[in-house]
Amino acid sequence: MDDARFTGKLCKAARALAGWNQAELAKHANVAKQTVADFERGARTPFPNNLTAIQNALGAAGVVVTADPHGVGVRIAPSPSAITTPAGSSAAEREAEQIFQRYAMPEDARQDFLALLATTRKKK
Numbered sequence: 001m002d003d004a005r006f007t008g009k010l011c012k013a014a015r016a017l018a019g020w021n022q023a024e025l026a027k028h029a030n031v032a033k034q035t036v037a038d039f040e041r042g043a044r045t046p047f048p049n050n051l052t053a054i055q056n057a058l059g060a061a062g063v064v065v066t067a068d069p070h071g072v073g074v075r076i077a078p079s080p081s082a083i084t085t086p087a088g089s090s091a092a093e094r095e096a097e098q099i100f101q102r103y104a105m106p107e108d109a110r111q112d113f114l115a116l117l118a119t120t121r122k123k124k
Contacts, residue, residue: 029057
């Protein structure tokens with residue numbers, strides 16, 4: 001996600017979805033608790049490496065930051081067992097579906113990838 005769009009308020013919402021307090025997020029991201037607290041209240045933006053660590057920790061907890069023309073938000077990623085793919089799908093297609101669901105990728109990107117995958121399989 002574009003770091004400029006990942007705000008302190010969004011971080012706080014994502015942290016709440018993960019079920020963590022500020023100290024827990026800091027621990028999972030390997031940053032100081034004060035870094036999280038300052039960011040969430042808008043006092044300062046973390047250094048880029050710390051911001052990436054915070055985003056990665058939230059992602060590992062199953063929280064997805066979404067962006068579309070209407071704005072930015074957070075949601076809980078579906079569990080892999082909740083992702084459905086057509087019978088007979090290859091392992092690559094199932095893995096792709098999980099990635100598309102986890103990162104809330106647009107449907108047209110999903111269709112383009114699956115078409116490319118099908119073309120690649122035909123060449124083998």
